[in-house]
Amino acid sequence: MARTTGSDGEKTEAAVREAAVSLIARLGYEAMSMRQLAAEVGVQAAALYRYFPTKEDLLFTLMRGHMEGLLRAWEAARPASADPVTRLAAYVENHIAFHIERRHATHVSNMELRSLSHERLTQILRMRTAYEKELRTVLRDGAEAGAFEIDDTGLTAMALIQMMTGVIVWFRPGERLSIAEVTASYLSMTMRLVGATISHGTARPSGRAGDAVAL
Amino acid sequence: MARTTGSDGEKTEAAVREAAVSLIARLGYEAMSMRQLAAEVGVQAAALYRYFPTKEDLLFTLMRGHMEGLLRAWEAARPASADPVTRLAAYVENHIAFHIERRHATHVSNMELRSLSHERLTQILRMRTAYEKELRTVLRDGAEAGAFEIDDTGLTAMALIQMMTGVIVWFRPGERLSIAEVTASYLSMTMRLVGATISHGTARPSGRAGDAVAL
């Protein structure tokens, strides 16, 4: 009863991460035991400690990966265009697509922050702030260019992010609405919320094809 | 080593509830131990069981009280007027005021649902749905009356509620913005989001005095 046939470190680690995201999203970090996680992976609890020195290390690794992915996704989606409407549309589309695709991981990253040590919490919040700052910049540029009408850039950015991220609370793929429909609605609401002047036709973004719909 | 001088059941129960809301909001339900809670109240852990038979009973009691308070607050704030803009403004103002005043309890009610038994979860969700339905009704009536331009009433209601409730995540009383300023901004964003026709001057609501600001 020791090393099992076909065992592979990389596969086990990946399975642990995947199972952990799912379990933490469902039960919460504190409520998930290492034995439960191990059982889900099909391994003994002690085996987990070969990959993650502590339970909190596991949580932090998951969160950091999620935030890095979010920042990378936006870097890849960020349009070259300087047009504020195009840039805002790209932000909204990327945010919604990313969060719907990774509902569980987003849940973990948003709900379990209090289980991190102070130092690691700071690290995650720094990444989150950097991501939010991107939206504030788009909004401020747009307001200065006269494309948006915004009272308070910071407040508006927070309101938009909360609104968009909230999608993961109620949206279930395959139900009444498609991802494209949801994205189109949120895009429309966003543009109205920031008082976008209806230049560029109906603010049809350039971004990825297929998930944008006329407003 | 028994009953202490000046001890009073009602006061102790109230102190337990207050301390529990604060502790659960800060640490999370699973992470808060009954001994920790008892220490905060200045009592031994066993004393808590005189008021709440189990830890989950305590959580449920807090959540139910919070949701009942929210529904009652809306019933009291609901305007007699049939004007959609007035009704929507009242909903937004009540929602933001209530949630800012009870940040901790809202946190608990929104984040700890998974720690409830199935039956009790259903009970809380029923109340939440009833509250959300009030907003959907306002939106639908407004759309039918031509006062709002709304794609999808259900989706818009969820987006608005997420946006408004998100206030408790970043808002801290006494910082840059006052409650009145925040409420005014959210009111303005809400009206633009639903495409409110700018009837009734600038949608100046009738509701409570003092916390509404011209848009």
Add this chain to the structure above:
DNA sequence: GCACTAATAAAACGAACGTTCAATTAATTC
């Protein structure tokens, strides 16, 4: 095929958990 390393199991650690129970004292009732 032998030495070495990677991956796991099995068992155990002390600590903390929610909860219960019996004893004890303060307040209240008559």
Add this chain to the structure above:
DNA sequence: GAATTAATTGAACGTTCGTTTTATTAGTGC
């Protein structure tokens, strides 16, 4: 002021927790 009730303590229960240690087997390099 005795009897009764309300409020709490202190100690203990069995369980579960995250983690560590040791032993054992599967795969890898030569």
